[in-house]
Amino acid sequence: MNPETHERACHLIDAWQVEGISSPEREWLETHLSECPACQARARANEHVLLALRSNSVTVDPALVSTTQARVRWRSRELRENRARLRALWISCGLSWLLGAVTAPLLWQAMAWLGRQFELSPVIWITGFALFWVAPATVVGALVAWKHSHPSGLKNDRQAWERRI
Amino acid sequence: MGNSLCLFVNSMEQENREIAHGLRRRDPDLLDELIARYQYRLPRYLLTLTGNRQAAEDLFQETWIRVLEKGHLYNPQWRFETWLFSIARNLAIDLLRRHEPESLDALLHPGDERPARDWSDNKSPTPLETVVADQRAERVRVALRHLVPEAREVLVLRFQEDMDLSEIAEVVGAPLSTVKSRLYRGLEAFRNLLEEEEA
Numbered sequence: 001m002n003p004e005t006h007e008r009a010c011h012l013i014d015a016w017q018v019e020g021i022s023s024p025e026r027e028w029l030e031t032h033l034s035e036c037p038a039c040q041a042r043a044r045a046n047e048h049v050l051l052a053l054r055s056n057s058v059t060v061d062p063a064l065v066s067t068t069q070a071r072v073r074w075r076s077r078e079l080r081e082n083r084a085r086l087r088a089l090w091i092s093c094g095l096s097w098l099l100g101a102v103t104a105p106l107l108w109q110a111m112a113w114l115g116r117q118f119e120l121s122p123v124i125w126i127t128g129f130a131l132f133w134v135a136p137a138t139v140v141g142a143l144v145a146w147k148h149s150h151p152s153g154l155k156n157d158r159q160a161w162e163r164r165i
Numbered sequence: 166m167g168n169s170l171c172l173f174v175n176s177m178e179q180e181n182r183e184i185a186h187g188l189r190r191r192d193p194d195l196l197d198e199l200i201a202r203y204q205y206r207l208p209r210y211l212l213t214l215t216g217n218r219q220a221a222e223d224l225f226q227e228t229w230i231r232v233l234e235k236g237h238l239y240n241p242q243w244r245f246e247t248w249l250f251s252i253a254r255n256l257a258i259d260l261l262r263r264h265e266p267e268s269l270d271a272l273l274h275p276g277d278e279r280p281a282r283d284w285s286d287n288k289s290p291t292p293l294e295t296v297v298a299d300q301r302a303e304r305v306r307v308a309l310r311h312l313v314p315e316a317r318e319v320l321v322l323r324f325q326e327d328m329d330l331s332e333i334a335e336v337v338g339a340p341l342s343t344v345k346s347r348l349y350r351g352l353e354a355f356r357n358l359l360e361e362e363e364a
Contacts, residue, residue: 018330018348019348049352053320056325064225064226065204069196069200072196072197
């Protein structure tokens, strides 16, 4: 047998496992294998390799599944609570904006009246009016920034829970 | 044959849709079931990638947290396990990138002594069977460890996880031709290494 035949057989032996081969190729290979001990050995070596790979087992911590399930449930709860908090924040923002829009003309008149009473320049009472609008957003922004820089009670709860398990 | 294949594909699509629906709702029961279903295969793949049991276990947990958080991105047209293994792979790559050389070296040389059980075998083997199996498994592990990571990964996905070539290409993010050449080279190298180990 010439080297090209062996080379083709070796390639088909590997290809059979890697990507599959066509029926004519398979027939040709089987015929070749029945006549060629060297290629038979190669095919056996491949089968041995695949058997070794497929029977390769791993050992891991037996509690891993239950710990993972518990952690996923915990995180799921955390996400649900965050979503509820976010919804409440959006609702309060919407209400606050609505209230602000409704009361803006009244506030403007009140500021103008105060300006007249204390004989203030329009720049001052208009600045006061603007600050009155900006102040709540500034306070909320500061609170959110502070909350991000400090661990929440939920995170503390989670750490305590993780220590328990 | 054609009808049964069609039924199989339909049932898989149906299952994928159910998984996608459950993931969007962050259904904890579905996630519990999926975690239990992949409790053998995912750690084995992660162990192949990292070579370290502790890292594989941490990544196993992180993968499922990521599945929970990003579940709405799962497209039921993909097979769930392809998506799952892609997430696990990305997390493993992030972990390996974060580690400094010393830590990376520790990752590649596992040696923790924590009590553990054999996940792939539920029946009780005799002590002799255990010793023989352990020796064989050790030889395979040593041979796998000597392979380049790219070849090791595709061999495991192809022959342990039984993924087809297109799925492997999706998981590893490489063209089909690259996956094939890695598989051929990996198979040859692994065969030689195993022969050396057994000699």
